[in-house]
Amino acid sequence: MTNHGHPDRRSLLLGAGALGAAQLLPSSAIAQTPKRGGAFRVGISDFATSDSLDPTLVETQFSQHLQWQLRNNLVEAGPGGKLVPELAESWEGSKDAKTWTFKLRKGVTFHDGKSLTPADVVHSFNTHRRDGSKSMTKPILAQIATVKADGPDTVVFELIDGNVGFPALTSSVGLVIIPDGDTDYRRGMGTGGYILEQFEPGVRSRVKRNPNYWKAGRGNFDTVEMICIKDATARANALLTGQLDAYNAVDPRTVALLERNAAVRINRVKSKAHFAFPMMVDQAPFASNDVRLAMKYAIDREEIVKRVLGGFGSPGNDHPLSAAYEFYDGSIPQRAYDPDKAKFHLAKAGEASLRVQLHVSETPFSGATDAAVLFKAHAAKAGITVDVVKEPEDGYWSSVWNKRPLCTSRWSGRINDDVLLTLGYSETGTKAGWNETRINSPRLNTIVAEARKEFDTGKRRALYSEAQRIIHDDGGSNIFAFADFLDATSRKLAFGELAGDWMLDGCRASERWWFA
Incomplete structure (x- = not known):
């Protein structure tokens, strides 16, 4: 079992689903059980008109949010940097950390009903590794010698040299899993908690809840709409007037003013930023x-x-x-x-x-x-x-x-x-x-x-x-x-421990939060 305090050799090589399953729900969820329903509207400051659904070209936080609304990784980076089994229910490394074996979770389907298979994982990683790929992740994946399916539920990565932290690497947002053979990224096809309805780069996006999502207590909103708003004052006004439920990158100079509003919560998170x-x-x-x-x-x-x-x-x-x-x-x-x-x-x-x-x-x-x-x-x-x-x-x-x-x-x-x-x-x-x-x-x-x-x-x-x-x-x-990360939310929202790797709960607010 992985010890996230001071990992020893064995814990670095092993990752098991038992602990990870317990961590799928936040550990301090404001004494509430997640509820389904509602339309979540969130303002995002970091976006571009060139944003796309191509997992090899994720440059803005808007793109990160959208990828994780629609798709999953083998491993999730949870609050506090904990590695949480996602599409991989467990993993194990060889003694020299050159060979990594991932067991896939059973019963997971894509939005179109297709079952998750090892071939999907192989295709997803090779999408970055292929000749001609413009992926910014491609050089990082040069450490992979081969990635192959091994039976109906197993994927094996052979590395050129040892990497004791390889499972953590698979949590990177670009390494979300897409269907085998998929090259039409505009569909937003994935195994994630939401299904794509609308996407206007640099303007907005809208997704609806995936009724067949495999994660209990996740993907709770009926719909999620992300709105691109560059100006911090405009984002604040949209929240105060009820046009948004949350926004990222609060201007520190407005914190005291916002905190005087009883309907607003400021989330201050010690981050790595x-x-x-x-x-x-x-x-x-x-x-x-x-x-x-x-x-x-x-x-x-x-x-x-x-x-x-x-x-x-x-x-x-x-x-x-x-x-x-x-x-x-x-x-x-x-x-x-x-x-x-x-x-x-x-x-x-x-x-x-x-x-x-x-x-x-x-x-x-x-x-x-x-x-x-x-x-x-x-x-x-x-x-x-x-x-x-x-x-x-x-x-x-x-x-x-x-x-x-x-x-x-x-x-x-x-x-x-x-x-x-x-x-x-x-x-x-x-x-x-x-x-x-x-x-x-x-x-x-x-x-x-x-x-x-x-x-x-x-x-x-x-x-x-x-x-x-x-x-x-x-x-x-x-x-x-x-x-520190400063996000502003309506007090109607509920959530657990907040991640400090990216704003808005590690860019996973849509999946992890709910209306109280």
Whole structure:
């Protein structure tokens, strides 16, 4: 059985359905049993007109919500990072963690009545792995040598090298299971709690409850409508006037006002999310580590957390692991605002002053523009001129992020340390299009690969500690804040323990919540 506190070798290799079944219902469900019924209307801030139902192209939180309304994974990432059996009722790894065997849940059907089979799982993973795939998950799945059906209810993954956390990887939103042979993703075909009725990218979506959903106590609403609303004030007004039942990304400056309304609940969740101004280390002027250090010392993190986040968060420290991650190293000294030290590093780089463009949008997080303006004021005292360039909201993730040498970024949580570091900071992440700073450290690549297959917790901790220090000292991640998630809901809604990997209960509010 999986021990989520301090997993030993055996628990890392085993995942069983008995514990997982008990966790399918929230553990603190406000002393209520889930009820069916009602139309759930939710406002989403992160969306794009290019959103689609293609599981290989999931870029926004709107897309994540929709995927998990319609489809399921082999494994679900539950609140607190617990791995919950989903379409796989159990799994087991070999002693070297190279072979992983998943037993599929019986009696599960797709929306059209077709039964779930191992062939569906094989097809779903190979959709990402195939030649010509544009999936951002494809490089992560390069670790898979083969994925094959083994009988009527078993799927076997053979990996090129060991990965003790492979089951966690299967919980990624892009790895939802679709029917064997399915290429018409517009149908939204899946095994999930809802069936697609309407989808207008960048505008709205509507789904209806799947009457044959296999999860007891889940997928409770009759219908779910998601509405794309970029402006935080507009989302708040829609909730206050009864046009919405919930919305994500509450502006921290409005929390006190909203809390005065007896019909509104503010959900504050300690999350793994971080906000950053990433610098591309392969682009001038950030190819110089002294310039990067100057930028890092030229930002007052405390003031941004206080004034932009309203205190709903904590200062970042230029590496991506917060205290919510198992292998977070709290011994790394906190980098503080120090204009003189910033000037020192500029001088070492041969620069008396510096002028940079910071590309910003409210798409990554509410208040991003204000954070950029504050950074501009902070940096000026260090001889750095920051020109804040306001970018359009629509298409920010595809046209600005990972395209500009200096921009605004938000990272939500990942299921474990390995997935985050692999995606964001390794050569695999570069190939996947996730390495926003272009950091290319051979030692860091080696650490990530070694830690992935290391069973000994102490050795893994030492490896991940070194990784954090490399990113902190040499990387381009100017991570200024770890942010709490702030969602607003009607008090008519009920739910249990809230997940902290993504907003609105890990982007699974539609499945996990109900009307009281």
